[in-house]
Amino acid sequence: MVAIPDGYMNDLLNIRREVHDTADAMMADVPRTLHSVPRPMIAIAEALHYEVVSIIVTDVNNFHGCSNGSRIYIDISHQPWERRFTIGHELGHRCLWVGHKEWECNAYAEAVLLPRNDVRQVLGEWVGHPLSLKAWAVREHEEGLVTRLTKRYGVGYNALISALGNYGYIVDVPPWSARLNGDRVFEEYFQYFRALKANASRRGPL
DSSP states (O other): OOOOOTTHHHHHHHHHHHHHHHHHHHHTTSOGGGOSSSOOHHHHHHHTTOEEEEEOOOSSTTOOEEEETTEEEEETTSOHHHHHHHHHHHHHHHHSOTTOOHHHHHHHHHHHHSOHHHHHHHHHHHTOSOBOHHHHHHHHHHHOHHHHHHHHHTOOHHHHHHHHHHTTOBTTSOTTOTTTTHHHHHHHHHHHHHHHHHHHHHHOOO
């Protein structure tokens, strides 16, 4: 994983706190009926006077979405959880400070889709304490815990694993740093999970 320079963690913590505070302030401006999870992202955008426009993009690689004025464009060919994350990301572009970075918009989408207070309450009830990446893979293999969480919040596995790390529920990932190493953190988790599946297949039914 990427080495974190001395002193950078505090800066990262402060930025992520500001991102979450900004997301919370945005949610305070939408009706309470839209605060339930999974978050109704199109309705939230509309409550903030943005129009979500679905398009099909065939000539741009890795296009997820963009915003222009009061319109947010999403690619209708993407998975529902991808479209939901894109709306959150584009809201970040509209609501964050001047000069913000792309990863901050990803953090903003994460903050909206996976509200920290709800996540901590649910993990306190379902898990109880932080787990290692390998233990998360074991819980997914044995009881589908990670899948249950993705369905509760309407997000993809990558976003969920990132949030678990950022909220301090993965013991071998420094809190709030998962976005720096997001793909690597997720790949390490998935390697554990694939190994468990492969071992189970070799053993066969009990």
